[in-house]
Amino acid sequence: MHEIGEAARLSGVKVETIRYYERDGVVPPPDRSASGRRLYDSAAVARLRFVKRSRDLGFSIADIKTLMALAPASGRACGDVKEIGERHLRDVRVKIADLLELEDALVALIHDCDSGRSDCPALRKLFAA
């Protein structure tokens, strides 16, 4: 059994964030010690790690709740997981495409800028009709 600080160290989720996840219903409320401190067993720590990994992969809290609910299920689960993953993958690819366009636009924007210039081409472009 681990107190919240150790659970944080073991899972990579910060203490405040763990409490937030509990409030938000992402993870179930853990047992408490006689004095009211949260006590996490290894399954609870594994759940926190699951949430951490999923967040690092960019899944929303809503998606993670769904994934957590699917975890103990069987049969249909894997297809549902795949669907969530593929939807997220599509979102990520859209974001990448957007950012690549953005990159080009930014390069073009500041291309002719120079510290000595009195008439800034970037500002001009941003202000142009």
Add this chain to the structure above:
Amino acid sequence: MHEIGEAARLSGVKVETIRYYERDGVVPPPDRSASGRRLYDSAAVARLRFVKRSRDLGFSIADIKTLMALAPASGRACGDVKEIGERHLRDVRVKIADLLELEDALVALIHDCDSGRSDCPALRKLFAA
């Protein structure tokens, strides 16, 4: 002189967002009609368009405030603008790199998933120690 709705149409910034920008100090408070309605001249509309373009390019509100302040200045301005643009460009490139990694990780995650499977490899990976 345009009321806020027309200013919104001309600039591409939504009505509520224009009011938010005013509250936040991104754009100065415009003149008012006798009955208290906001009235925007073409310079004010141009400022809104400037903010819109900059936001579309991913600049933060804080950066946009700086850019707006630099706009009327001369001499040093263009170098400062370039600096803000380059910093933002670096951020964008970091985000692109992160998302490309994420893309790979997601592909790997759901690669072996299938709707018929009872043991989901994605969930397994997320739960793994």
Add this chain to the structure above:
DNA sequence: CATGCATCCTGTAGCCACTACAGCTTCAAG
């Protein structure tokens, strides 16, 4: 002149996923 409807106004609350206090209690070490 009255009615209706669009548009405007202010002020406040909600979104996401945390993060950061304030003010308190508990626990282990010295």
Add this chain to the structure above:
DNA sequence: CTTGAAGCTGTAGTGGCTACAGGATGCATG
């Protein structure tokens, strides 16, 4: 027995909007 770290609850703040509620105004029609 004191000190300091770590725990607790509850609330407010972050960015950049968005969405009401509840009212006033302005313009076209009957």
